[in-house]
Structure formats: C-alpha cells, structure tokens
Amino acid sequence: xxxxxxFLRFLVAEGNMDYPTITSITEKELDLNxxxxxxxxxxxxxxxxxxxxxxxxxxxxxAHETSFLEYEAYQPMAEAKxxxxxxxxxxxxxxxxxxxxxxxxxxxxxxxxxxxxxCTAAHRDTGVFDAARYGIDRLKEIVPVWxxxxxxxxxxxxxxxxIPKAGE
Amino acid sequence: MRVxxxxxxxxxxxxxxxxxxxxxxAGTTVAMLKELLVEKYPKIASAQKSMMAxxxxxxxxxxxxxxxxxxxxxxxxxxxx
Numbered sequence: 001x002x003x004x005x006x007f008l009r010f011l012v013a014e015g016n017m018d019y020p021t022i023t024s025i026t027e028k029e030l031d032l033n034x035x036x037x038x039x040x041x042x043x044x045x046x047x048x049x050x051x052x053x054x055x056x057x058x059x060x061x062x063a064h065e066t067s068f069l070e071y072e073a074y075q076p077m078a079e080a081k082x083x084x085x086x087x088x089x090x091x092x093x094x095x096x097x098x099x100x101x102x103x104x105x106x107x108x109x110x111x112x113x114x115x116x117x118x119c120t121a122a123h124r125d126t127g128v129f130d131a132a133r134y135g136i137d138r139l140k141e142i143v144p145v146w147x148x149x150x151x152x153x154x155x156x157x158x159x160x161x162x163i164p165k166a167g168e
Numbered sequence: 169m170r171v172x173x174x175x176x177x178x179x180x181x182x183x184x185x186x187x188x189x190x191x192x193x194a195g196t197t198v199a200m201l202k203e204l205l206v207e208k209y210p211k212i213a214s215a216q217k218s219m220m221a222x223x224x225x226x227x228x229x230x231x232x233x234x235x236x237x238x239x240x241x242x243x244x245x246x247x248x249x
Contacts, residue, residue: 052249071248074176074241077225078248103248115249136249144222144241145248146177157178159218160245166229 019090022100023082025073025145029137030104030113039098045096046124048132050117056110067150071105071114074144078103081143089119089135095126103145107164115139142168169194171201176243179219182211188190192234198223199230201240218244 020039036047060063086099100118108114117135121128139145141162149156171190185203192201195244198221206213222230222241234240 009212030222072172072176073248074222074243077222077241080225140246140249142227142246143248144176144243144246147247148177157181157244158247159178160247163218163220163245164227166227168227168234 001061019096020100021083021086022102023079023086023097024102025075025078026102026104027106028086028104030116032113035100035102035116036120037119039100039118041097041120043045043122044097044120044123045061046082046126046128047118047120048124050115050136051113052110052123052136054112054114064153065151066110068107068109069114070107070148070150071103072146072148073103073105073135078144082139085135085138085143088138089131090121092134093119093121093127093131095121096128096131097121097132099135101139103139103143105145134147171196171244172239173201173205174239174241176241177238177247178244179212179242180217182215183209193233198228198234198240202230202236202242205242212249215244220245232246 022038053070056066082101085101089096089099098117098120102116104114104138117132119131142164146157148155169192170244172194174187180186185223219242223232223234224236
C-alpha cells in the first residue's frame with residue numbers, strides 16, 4: 001500500500017494520518033516499553049514520556065499519607081477527549097510523530113504508574129518536551145476521570161479546578 | 169421524553185446509583201434537569217455549584233436543550249492523571 005506514491009500524497013494531504021495515535025482507558029498495568037514501541041517510527045529520534053505515579057507520602061501543601069487511589073472514568077467520553085487532546089497536540093506541534101495517552105483506572109497503590117503520555121518526534125528540539133507536558137496538563141483539564149483518595153484518616157473524591165467551556 | 173442520566177464520582181455516591189432514567193418534557197434544558205435532580209436527590213445540592221454536565225459526551229452549557237435519546241452525564245470537575 002505504501003509503495004503507491006499517489007496514496008502517499010493522499011496521506012500527506014490528510015495531515016499525516018499515518019502517524020500513530022493511541023488513546024485508552026485501561027485496568028491493566030501500563031507497559032511503557034510496549035507503548036513506546038507503538039509510537040516509534042523509522043523516522044523517530046526522540047521520545048518524551050510522562051508518567052503520573054500514586055504518591056504515598058505528600059509533603060508539599062497539606063502533608064498526608066495515601067493508602068491507595070481509586071480511579072473511575074466516563075470511558076467513552078474520556079477516550080473521545082483523549083483523542084481531542086492528541087489532535088490539539090498535533091495542531092500545536094506538527095512535528096510530533098506518535099502520541100500515546102493512556103490512563104489506568106481501578107484501585108492503584110503508592111509507587112504505581114497511573115497515566116502515561118508519550119510523544120515522539122524526529123529530534124528532541126522540535127517542541128516534543130512541551131507537547132508531552134501539554135498532553136498531561138490538558139488531560140487533567142478535560143478528560144473525565146476522577147480519583148478517590150483513601151488514607152488512614154478516611155477517604156474523599158479529589159476534585160479538579162478547571163471548568164471546561166461548552167463543547168471544549 | 170425519556171433521558172438516560174449517568175453520574176460519576178461524588179455525584180453517583182450522593183444519588184446512590186451510577187445511572188437513572190427520567191421522564192422529562194420536551195424542551196427541558198440542562199439547568200432544568202439539574203434542578204429536577206436536586207429536588208429528587210437532595211444530597212447533590214451541596215455539589216450543585218461545581219456540578220458539570222455532558223450531553224452526548226460533550227461538555228454542555230446550562231441553557232442547552234436536551235435532544236431526543238440523549239445520554240446525559242453529571243460529574244464534579246475532573247481529577248485524572
């Protein structure tokens with residue numbers, strides 16, 4: 001299929017539809033190596049990844065201990081909003097090649113990865129660091145996922161601060 | 169018309185269910201539905217201010233009229249990551 005120059009022109013006109021975009025909500029353990037391989041192309045020379053981790057001991061601000069976090073998602077909307085975040089990344093950093101945005105849900109204990117954002121590009125000086133940073137920041141604004149914090153003192157649902165506009 | 173309403177996080181704890189179905193008149197807006205829910209489930213009143221709404225999996229304004237066969241969701245500001 002890729003041997004056809006005509007088809008390749010079509011892909012370019014469509015805005016590099018052949019770049020991999022992986023978005024998902026999962027209960028399974030996050031596999032950094034497998035995910036990185038999925039967004040690595042022959043032209044890739046840099047991959048930037050961010051992973052959120054369940055923090056067992058918090059010292060900044062209201063110091064406290066965390067026994068575990070319980071994550072919940074509005075799955076179909078969350079996956080649609082993750083695809084939107086990926087599209088926003090592509091429109092801001094057109095040099096980004098592969099994008100992976102994966103959120104783990106369920107009960108997660110301290111020192112466990114909860115979310116993975118990976119952006120790949122040909123070179124490191126292409127804005128790929130900013131792209132990955134934008135990915136996690138934007139996920140925390142618009143992707144409908146919530147966490148309940150359970151500690152020796154009790155439990156409460158964590159609430160974000162960002163209020164998305166209609167249609168955002 | 170019948171609407172399917174989903175609740176998440178604190179909201180589903182206050183309502184005591186993850187989903188309910190309600191009969192509402194045509195022309196009902198998101199704000200009107202919110203008031204109806206607060207009446208039916210008084211516990212959610214405390215969360216009413218920050219309560220967000222999605223209609224067919226898209227963030228909705230309070231004045232939006234609920235379309236036929238809509239999937240509505242109410243939830244607090246998101247806290248994933």
